[in-house]
Amino acid sequence: MPRPALVLIAHGSPDPDWRAPIERLGARLRELAPQRTVEVAYLDFAAPTLAEVAQRLVAAGLREAVVVPAFLSPGGRHIKQDIPALVLEVGAQHPALTLRLVRGALGADAGVIDALAAATLRFAAAAEDGTAAPDVE
DSSP: OOEEEEEEEOOOOOOOHHHHHHHHHHHHHHHHOTTOOOEEEEEESSSSSSHHHHHHHHHHTEEEEEEEEEESSSOOOOIIOOOOOOHHHHHHTTTTTTEOOOSOOOOGGGGHHHHHHHHHHHHHHHHHOOOOTTTTT
């Protein structure tokens, strides 16, 4: 039986620069976990939506997915209300697919905080040296 799909859900933006890090995270997850189907979905302003991703997963014969909010803060309406309600709604529309929502947000993880702190120090050092910020295209 295949591993559950992994679905990152992010806020979304019409600006492709905003979406680029989320898409890079999805690509990196595909590299790190090639045995899983990894999808990225957006709440607003970008495609695909969670409903569209769920439809693709069902069409591919998958029956389970873990939904991970790609947000920094575990607070706010999207994390506490909108995403849980959306997962229930999409799950009801696709009864052959079990959606498991990870509560909270990626940014609350200690490893993410450490990575952000290290990135902040690299950016600050670049600013002090008058060089471009690291990993900024």
